[in-house]
Amino acid sequence: MDKKQVIALAGNPNSGKTTVFNALTGTRQKVGNWPGVTVERKEGKVLLGNREVTVVDLPGIYGLTASSIDERIARDFLLTERPFLVAIVLDSSNLDRHLYLPLQLMELGVSRLVLILNMMDEARAKGLEIDVEGLSRTLGVPVVTTVANKRVGIEELKKTLARELEKEHQTSGFPFSYPEPIEKGIERLSEILKPHPPLSSSPHNTRWTALKLLEGDEEYLARVQNSPAKERILSLLTMVKEDLEAELGYDLETALVEARYGYIKGLVSEFVKRKGSLEQRLSMSDKIDKVVTNRFLGLPIFLFLMWLTFKLTFSVGGFFLDYIDALFGFLGEKAALLVHLVHGPPWLASLLQNGIIGGVGSVLVFLPNIFFLFLAISIMEETGYMARGAFVMDRLMHAMGLHGKSFIPMVLGFGCNVPAIMATRTLENPKDRIITILVNPLMSCSARLPIYVLFAGALFSAHQGTVIFSLYFLGVVLAILLARLFKTLFFKGEPAPLIMELPPYRLPTWKSVLLNTWQRSLIFVKKAGTIIFATVVLIWFLASMPLGVEYASQQSIIGGMGTFLAPILKPAGFGFWQAAVALFFGILAKEVVVGTLGTLYGTGEEKLGTVIAHQFTPLTAYAFMVMSLVYIPCIATIGVIRRETNSWKWTAFSVGYSLFLGWFLAVVVYQVGRLFL
Amino acid sequence: MWPLALCKPGEKVVVKDIAGGMGVRKRLESMGLYPGEEITVLSAQKGPVIVRVKGCRVGIGRGMAHKIMVAANGQKGEEAVNG
Ligand SMILES: Nc1nc2c(ncn2[C@@H]2O[C@H](COP(=O)(O)OP(=O)(O)OP(=O)(O)O)[C@@H](O)[C@H]2O)c(=O)[nH]1
Numbered sequence: 001m002d003k004k005q006v007i008a009l010a011g012n013p014n015s016g017k018t019t020v021f022n023a024l025t026g027t028r029q030k031v032g033n034w035p036g037v038t039v040e041r042k043e044g045k046v047l048l049g050n051r052e053v054t055v056v057d058l059p060g061i062y063g064l065t066a067s068s069i070d071e072r073i074a075r076d077f078l079l080t081e082r083p084f085l086v087a088i089v090l091d092s093s094n095l096d097r098h099l100y101l102p103l104q105l106m107e108l109g110v111s112r113l114v115l116i117l118n119m120m121d122e123a124r125a126k127g128l129e130i131d132v133e134g135l136s137r138t139l140g141v142p143v144v145t146t147v148a149n150k151r152v153g154i155e156e157l158k159k160t161l162a163r164e165l166e167k168e169h170q171t172s173g174f175p176f177s178y179p180e181p182i183e184k185g186i187e188r189l190s191e192i193l194k195p196h197p198p199l200s201s202s203p204h205n206t207r208w209t210a211l212k213l214l215e216g217d218e219e220y221l222a223r224v225q226n227s228p229a230k231e232r233i234l235s236l237l238t239m240v241k242e243d244l245e246a247e248l249g250y251d252l253e254t255a256l257v258e259a260r261y262g263y264i265k266g267l268v269s270e271f272v273k274r275k276g277s278l279e280q281r282l283s284m285s286d287k288i289d290k291v292v293t294n295r296f297l298g299l300p301i302f303l304f305l306m307w308l309t310f311k312l313t314f315s316v317g318g319f320f321l322d323y324i325d326a327l328f329g330f331l332g333e334k335a336a337l338l339v340h341l342v343h344g345p346p347w348l349a350s351l352l353q354n355g356i357i358g359g360v361g362s363v364l365v366f367l368p369n370i371f372f373l374f375l376a377i378s379i380m381e382e383t384g385y386m387a388r389g390a391f392v393m394d395r396l397m398h399a400m401g402l403h404g405k406s407f408i409p410m411v412l413g414f415g416c417n418v419p420a421i422m423a424t425r426t427l428e429n430p431k432d433r434i435i436t437i438l439v440n441p442l443m444s445c446s447a448r449l450p451i452y453v454l455f456a457g458a459l460f461s462a463h464q465g466t467v468i469f470s471l472y473f474l475g476v477v478l479a480i481l482l483a484r485l486f487k488t489l490f491f492k493g494e495p496a497p498l499i500m501e502l503p504p505y506r507l508p509t510w511k512s513v514l515l516n517t518w519q520r521s522l523i524f525v526k527k528a529g530t531i532i533f534a535t536v537v538l539i540w541f542l543a544s545m546p547l548g549v550e551y552a553s554q555q556s557i558i559g560g561m562g563t564f565l566a567p568i569l570k571p572a573g574f575g576f577w578q579a580a581v582a583l584f585f586g587i588l589a590k591e592v593v594v595g596t597l598g599t600l601y602g603t604g605e606e607k608l609g610t611v612i613a614h615q616f617t618p619l620t621a622y623a624f625m626v627m628s629l630v631y632i633p634c635i636a637t638i639g640v641i642r643r644e645t646n647s648w649k650w651t652a653f654s655v656g657y658s659l660f661l662g663w664f665l666a667v668v669v670y671q672v673g674r675l676f677l
Numbered sequence: 678m679w680p681l682a683l684c685k686p687g688e689k690v691v692v693k694d695i696a697g698g699m700g701v702r703k704r705l706e707s708m709g710l711y712p713g714e715e716i717t718v719l720s721a722q723k724g725p726v727i728v729r730v731k732g733c734r735v736g737i738g739r740g741m742a743h744k745i746m747v748a749a750n751g752q753k754g755e756e757a758v759n760g
Pocket residue numbers: 011012013014015016017018019020030031032033034035036037038039058059060061118119120121122146147148149150382506
């Protein structure tokens with residue numbers, strides 16, 4: 001990658017980096033109104049003039065000291081890979097804080113900067129007027145204003161970026177300096193650092209190292225430990241620090257921070273004019289928060305929203321289900337008829353009707369449910385409620401030995417466990433993180449939804465809502481209990497303190513919510529077209545072999561496989577071969593459980609649900625659903641667990657405990673249930 | 678001086694001292710919360726405390742809120758020399 005072609009987007013969390021990235025590159029990376037949406041670096045291309053340039057979107061950071069993995073990714077990219085140009089995205093309505101990061105980068109010696117004052121609409125609504133020109137002149141860097149979600153200012157931004165890429169390097173005279181005594185201290189320390197290249201590769205770098213040492217930065221202190229001049233540097237450091245603190249009258253760390261923010265305050269009061277009253281009234285967000293995070297109302301509101309999500313997913317989604325189901329049944333028949341009419345081979349008719357339409361169709365019918373589930377999650381993400389949920393649930397999460405931030409991956413897990421597990425990167429404490437990863441697959445992801453709807457619909461028609469809800473609830477309860485257990489077994493100690501920014505509530509545009517929902521639903525459709533399709537064809541093939549065998553009979557190859565596995569499931573009450581192979585192939589993706597049954601049972605006139613109602617009793621069906629909920633994370637989730645824990649041990653543990661627990665709980669449900677029913 | 682956890686909603690206080698590891702202190706600093714800064718308490722109930730710092734809302738867990746010492750606005754004591 002040509003160095004001159006890389007632009008990095010940095011900035012505080014939730015400042016709109018990904019929105020700017022999407023606007024520049026035309027991609028659709030995930031955007032959401034809570035800090036920590038982006039947890040890995042993403043690259044895209046943008047045409048600036050006639051030159052194609054790489055833009056890198058980074059996770060948000062507040063400063064240059066990273067405390068979680070996502071922050072480390074951003075910081076390391078900025079500091080070690082040194083992108084040619086860094087564009088910092090700031091929330092213009094809160095420059096008091098958002099200018100801190102650019103100031104740090106300037107101090108570090110990153111001179112090719114562009115400031116993007118995003119969210120100008122919100123600044124204007126607050127009555128702020130920003131002297132962009134003045135700010136740019138004083139800081140010596142180009143400043144552009146945008147409203148990224150409306151694409152306002154993007155063309156201007158492109159022009160500025162293109163211009164900056166062309167410009168020859170120029171050291172901007174950075175205007176900021178610390179109070180006199182501190183500057184002297186920095187100089188004294190720099191003198192002694194200069195002859196030691198690892199600590200000072202450039203004059204700027206020397207100054208930065210000196211500063212970091214004065215601040216007591218552990219990373220830099222560790223670097224000094226490896227230097228041959230260690231003793232001399234450390235003793236001078238202590239001396240300078242003591243002298244300074246005596247002179248200032250308080251600790252140096254605070255003095256340094258205060259000086260930086262003092263400078264920013266100066267900038268803001270010079271270049272940001274506030275129209276209207278200065279008095280800080282409670283904003284709309286504060287008012288909503290008063291209710292939503294209220295000690296007594298918070299939890300009921302949260303539960304109500306969950307119930308609403310649930311209702312939307314199953315009632316409204318279910319409304320469409322029957323129609324789509326009928327459509328697929330119709331298609332299957334017609335396809336078979338067509339093959340017959342053109343005198344095609346009977347196996348082709350079977351492949352189309354049983355395999356593809358029976359199998360893939362049985363999964364795709366759940367698209368409406370999944371669409372509404374994702375719609376509800378998207379709304380939670382884009383309004384800003386997600387971060388509040390973390391707050392409301394903080395106390396409950398403490399009962400699990402975790403803290404509120406672990407809540408977000410849990411909710412995301414209702415959609416899909418893969419991105420949910422990635423979202424744990426924002427947790428500062430590695431122990432908290434591993435626990436959160438280990439219990440995440442217990443959140444019923446959207447792929448398990450078809451299993452629940454199919455079985456509950458077939459056997460519990462009157463109480464299907466309650467039955468499905470009980471499974472979601474069981475997953476959550478198991479997650480809580482197991483988190484607690486893992487905590488006491490493997491990860492003693494306090495969770496990291498909860499510190500989290502609450503973004504303002506934003507009314508999401510329908511376009512962005514629907515787009516977000518659609519994109520996730522599309523992943524489901526793509527999965528149906530790829531892995532589910534392939535598995536279903538494989539199952540059809542195995543069910544038709546050896547040649548001449550009755551389709552999907554016990555004598556077929558798959559029948560043999562299932563018969564071999566089934567005895568294990570006998571104590572759980574569903575020890576027949578179809579259930580065994582469905583669960584077996586379900587490891588590939590949980591939708592395949594339904595797909596397999598659809599392929600195997602989709603033979604006659606009867607609908608899948610009817611066949612299931614014959615083979616299962618309500619009790620065995622419930623045991624089967626419990627097993628499907630717990631028994632193993634799907635292949636994709638296992639992969640992401642391996643990558644995120646970076647340990648085969650924890651991956652094996654996750655697979656092992658869930659397999660055993662799933663089977664065990666299914667057996668318990670069946671055996672105990674049998675005593676009463 | 679008293680811990681942030683004991684503040685009432687609506688109270689304006691000045692941060693005096695932050696106990697806790699370097700990592701946490703640095704994180705709070707980069708979010709604008711450091712000794713000498715004035716903050717507004719927006720919500721303080723059984724759970725986490727929500728404060729307004731430099732125009733942004735920041736939630737702080739109960740445990741941490743006990744480690745942040747604050748004082749009433751006005752009696753600033755040794756005030757900072759700004760750059
Ligand atoms: N009103 C307004 N909202 C914006 C603007 N730009 C982005 N947003 C919204 O701000 C929120 C955050 O945007 P993102 O692009 O996800 O922010 P980010 O900086 O990538 O966030 P992280 O990845 O979490 O660090 C989203 O809800 C956006 O729709 C803007 O100019 N005006």
